[in-house]
Amino acid sequence: MAKTSWCILEIILSGAKLHPSRRLPPKPMTNYSSGVVRVFLYLFITVFALILLTLVRSHTDDGFIHQLGKNCALVAFVIIALQAALAARIKWIERPFGLDMIFRYHKAAGVIALCLIVLHITLISWGSGRWYLLDSLHVQWPVWLGRLALLALVSTEVTSLWRRKLNIEFESWRKLHNALFVAILALGFAHSFKIGGDLTAAALRVYWAVALAAAVTVYLFHKALRPARLKRNAYRVTAVRQDAPRVWTIQLAPPAGRTVSPYAPGQFQYITFRRGRGLPVEEHHWTISSTPTRPGIASTIKEVGDFTSSIGQTQVGDNADVDGPYGRFSYVFYPEEDDLVFICGGIGITPFLAMLRHMHDTQARKKVLLLWSNRTEGEFVGREELEQIAQSGAPELKTVLFLTGVGKDWKGERGRIGKGAIAKYLAPQNGITRGAYVCCPPPMARIVMPALEGLGIPAEHIHDETFSL
Numbered sequence: 001m002a003k004t005s006w007c008i009l010e011i012i013l014s015g016a017k018l019h020p021s022r023r024l025p026p027k028p029m030t031n032y033s034s035g036v037v038r039v040f041l042y043l044f045i046t047v048f049a050l051i052l053l054t055l056v057r058s059h060t061d062d063g064f065i066h067q068l069g070k071n072c073a074l075v076a077f078v079i080i081a082l083q084a085a086l087a088a089r090i091k092w093i094e095r096p097f098g099l100d101m102i103f104r105y106h107k108a109a110g111v112i113a114l115c116l117i118v119l120h121i122t123l124i125s126w127g128s129g130r131w132y133l134l135d136s137l138h139v140q141w142p143v144w145l146g147r148l149a150l151l152a153l154v155s156t157e158v159t160s161l162w163r164r165k166l167n168i169e170f171e172s173w174r175k176l177h178n179a180l181f182v183a184i185l186a187l188g189f190a191h192s193f194k195i196g197g198d199l200t201a202a203a204l205r206v207y208w209a210v211a212l213a214a215a216v217t218v219y220l221f222h223k224a225l226r227p228a229r230l231k232r233n234a235y236r237v238t239a240v241r242q243d244a245p246r247v248w249t250i251q252l253a254p255p256a257g258r259t260v261s262p263y264a265p266g267q268f269q270y271i272t273f274r275r276g277r278g279l280p281v282e283e284h285h286w287t288i289s290s291t292p293t294r295p296g297i298a299s300t301i302k303e304v305g306d307f308t309s310s311i312g313q314t315q316v317g318d319n320a321d322v323d324g325p326y327g328r329f330s331y332v333f334y335p336e337e338d339d340l341v342f343i344c345g346g347i348g349i350t351p352f353l354a355m356l357r358h359m360h361d362t363q364a365r366k367k368v369l370l371l372w373s374n375r376t377e378g379e380f381v382g383r384e385e386l387e388q389i390a391q392s393g394a395p396e397l398k399t400v401l402f403l404t405g406v407g408k409d410w411k412g413e414r415g416r417i418g419k420g421a422i423a424k425y426l427a428p429q430n431g432i433t434r435g436a437y438v439c440c441p442p443p444m445a446r447i448v449m450p451a452l453e454g455l456g457i458p459a460e461h462i463h464d465e466t467f468s469l
Contacts (some may be wrong), residue, residue, distance in 0.1 A: 035096030066127025076116035098328035149187035265358035269324025337435030345440035373402035419451035
């Protein structure tokens with residue numbers, strides 16, 4: 001019975017497909033009502049404690065400021081509990097928005113929760129006239145639990161917002177982040193359950209316990225149940241190919257009897273390579289550079305850090321835990337866009353390679369302008385394949401290459417891609433719906449995105465995928 005319950009929970013949370021034999025990409029989601037429903041559900045859960053409080057306590061002796069401080073804490077705790085669901089990569093939550101948008105909000109929600117907790121402390125002290133709650137050492141132990149929770153929350157936000165400036169490696173930060181979240185959840189629950197006057201009502205105590213149990217369940221699924229499932233069903237490396245200096249394409253195949261999860265060209269996946277030989281074992285996300293129209297699944301990876309510096313040592317036969325697909329960075333999700341602009345820098349070409357391969361294989365009638373910059377000529381991965389796709393006419397592709405470094409015999413464009421360069425090659429729309437896709441380093445994106453809007457492309461038709469955690 002327990003095993004059956006876990007399997008049902010796994011299917012619900014992971015969005016597992018009941019028909020794994022299908023390899024077609026997911027249908028385009030053009031109806032945004034599903035996203036609106038999820039947003040309103042999130043907001044309803046966030047304020048449900050206040051709704052319950054209104055129903056069970058129609059009158060209170062607390063002053064307005066004091067009660068407002070309590071309400072801030074009620075909302076903040078639920079936001080913190082919901083952080084587990086936002087970070088758990090649950091397909092049902094991610095699907096309408098894309099995981100990068102979910103993670104951006106996850107980061108913002110942490111700041112919102114911190115602000116609410118600071119307001120809670122300030123308003124409670126002000127409304128009750130007990131300012132000693134802020135600095136006195138002689139307070140009840142539940143108050144100390146609240147202080148420790150606040151310290152953990154501040155530490156979480158500081159290390160999350162300024163991780164790079166603090167020179168904290170990503171894996172170290174992730175472990176710290178997880179530990180601090182558990183501490184915040186446990187300390188915040190104990191503090192509020194013991195000292196929260198509003199939680200004397202049975203209905204609110206039940207809701208508080210359910211919120212904690214749900215957060216713990218989702219957290220355990222994300223950190224224990226899913227990884228165990230992925231490890232049991234590990235993919236196998238079937239090919240390792242060097243495409244350019246420090247750039248490798250790793251081809252993967254699912255275990256016997258299973259098929260690749262349906263994906264759209266341009267989406268990404270999380271991979272944990274288990275290679276042995278003393279090589280590191282870490283989970284990282286990479287774009288799926290292959291297309292669902294061809295067998296297998298592949299990611300093209302550049303050596304840019306401590307972990308990826310060993311990617312070339314991957315061998316055929318190595319195992320890999322694969323979790324995906326995720327994201328909405330794919331032209332198939334926006335079928336109304338016929339005239340496409342792809343702008344990328346460096347290895348940001350990978351989702352565009354996947355999309356162009358898919359267009360070519362499906363004979364998609366799309367018009368594509370690709371603007372691509374690199375520091376050196378040798379970094380233009382798949383340049384010959386792009387030329388072959390352009391010559392085929394499916395899609396109608398025009399590629400413009402920009403070189404930002406030194407190249408004596410270079411005959412293409414020079415310099416960075418900016419508004420002037422985009423305007424030079426961007427033809428008038430002529431009534432056709434145009435979509436722009438941007439995959440490049442953040443400094444370049446901060447120039448390109450406003451330039452596209454300035455050239456008349458509406459913000460809703462400009463798509464980017466940013467993972468700057």
